[in-house]
Amino acid sequence: MAENPTVKLGVLISGTGSNLQAIIDAILRGDLKAEIRLVISNRPDAQGLERARRHGIETAVIEHRKFPSREDFDRAVLAALRDRSVELVALAGFMRLLSPVMLDAFPGRVMNIHNSLLPSFPGIHGPKDAIEYGVKIAGCTVFFVTPGVDVGPVIVQAAVPVMPGDDEQLLAARILEQEHRIFPHAISLFQQGRLEIRGRQVIIRGDSSTTPSSSPLVNPAVIDSKS
Ligand code: GRF
Numbered sequence: 001m002a003e004n005p006t007v008k009l010g011v012l013i014s015g016t017g018s019n020l021q022a023i024i025d026a027i028l029r030g031d032l033k034a035e036i037r038l039v040i041s042n043r044p045d046a047q048g049l050e051r052a053r054r055h056g057i058e059t060a061v062i063e064h065r066k067f068p069s070r071e072d073f074d075r076a077v078l079a080a081l082r083d084r085s086v087e088l089v090a091l092a093g094f095m096r097l098l099s100p101v102m103l104d105a106f107p108g109r110v111m112n113i114h115n116s117l118l119p120s121f122p123g124i125h126g127p128k129d130a131i132e133y134g135v136k137i138a139g140c141t142v143f144f145v146t147p148g149v150d151v152g153p154v155i156v157q158a159a160v161p162v163m164p165g166d167d168e169q170l171l172a173a174r175i176l177e178q179e180h181r182i183f184p185h186a187i188s189l190f191q192q193g194r195l196e197i198r199g200r201q202v203i204i205r206g207d208s209s210t211t212p213s214s215s216p217l218v219n220p221a222v223i224d225s226k227s
Contacts, residue, residue, distance in 0.1 A: 007034045007191040010086035012077070012094035013041050017048015018176060019092035019113055019183050024055050026184030033191050037084035040077055042096055058084070064096055074101035081106075088190055091145065092183070095124070098145060108197050110145040111190070113183045115175045117141060117157055122150035127172040130162060136219045138162050138171055140179045142186040144197060153202045155195060156182045161219035 011020050020039060026032035039052040042064045052059045060080050067073035078101060081089065089102075091112040103110060116126035117139040123129070130138040139159040146152035158178035162171060189195050189204060196203040 004033070004191055004193050007187070008085055008087045009034045009036045009090055009187070010081040010084065010088070011036055011039045011052075011090045011092050012096075013039060013046050013048040013092050014043050014095040015046050015048065015093050017046065017051045017093065019090075019179055020048045021051050022180035023090065023092065023184050023187065024051070024057070026188070032184045032188045034088075034187060037086050038080060040080060042073075042094070048093070070097070070099045071101045074099045078102055078105050088187065090183070090187060097149065100147065103145060103147060108144055111142055111155065111183075111186060112145045112150070112152070113179050114141050114143070114150050115172060115179065116150075117159060118143060118150055118154060125168075127175060128168040131166060131168060131171060136162055137217060138175060140175050140182060142182050144202065153197050153200050155186045155189070155202045155204075158182050159217050161217065 011023065013020055023032065023034070024036065027034055036057050039048065039057055039059045041049050041059070041061050044061045044063065049059050049061070062073065062076050062080065064073045067076065087109065089106050089110040091110065098110065114122070114126060116122070116130060117137070118141040120135070121129040127138065137159050139157055141157045142155045143150070144152040144155065158181065160174045160178055192206070194204055194206045196205060
């Protein structure tokens with residue numbers, strides 16, 4: 001079977017860019033057949049810009065506060081992405097909501113990563129909200145962006161335990177490690193043409209290598225008296 005071509009990526013960031021780094025690393029390892037055509041930050045001081053430059057990736061700073069409306073900002077972002085023939089947009093710690101200007105231009109082709117097991121704890125304080133609620137299992141979600149906050153069809157999720165004594169930082173770091181695994185994985189599934197959106201569901205077509213692991217994560221662990 002013919003292999004799918006390399007996917008042309010645009011990555012939008014606002015901060016540290018560790019997820020951007022994970023995508024770059026996956027490409028360098030040969031685990032992800034993608035080319036990052038452009039990294040856009042809405043903040044000039046985003047550390048992720050430096051990561052991109054270090055790898056010779058083109059960057060652009062498009063400051064949202066310089067635009068009179070969300071739509072105007074989105075039009076500038078869209079023009080830059082179209083200019084580089086971007087096919088898939090990855091939001092990697094991008095802290096802005098996108099308007100229909102962007103979402104209609106890239107239907108089913110904008111992915112985001114969020115640090116909670118959606119639909120629980122949407123918004124900017126996923127790990128903090130999880131701790132305060134008292135859940136025992138937290139995690140992260142890659143999803144296709146639709147209008148609204150963290151509501152689009154789910155592509156991949158990873159779960160981690162919430163440990164006694166966790167604070168927001170500790171839990172966020174444990175989750176972030178998994179973000180770095182599942183975001184490149186989700187992009188790779190897209191590149192391979194294996195994702196199909198059916199209503200709220202994302203069907204993952206293909207071989208047994210993506211058979212879900214059947215081992216449950218139970219937290220706290222159940223101590224079986226017979227063992
Ligand atoms: C991640 O935890 C992501 O889930 C959230 O913001 C953080 C971004 O981290 N939306 P980075 O900029 O990729 O390091």
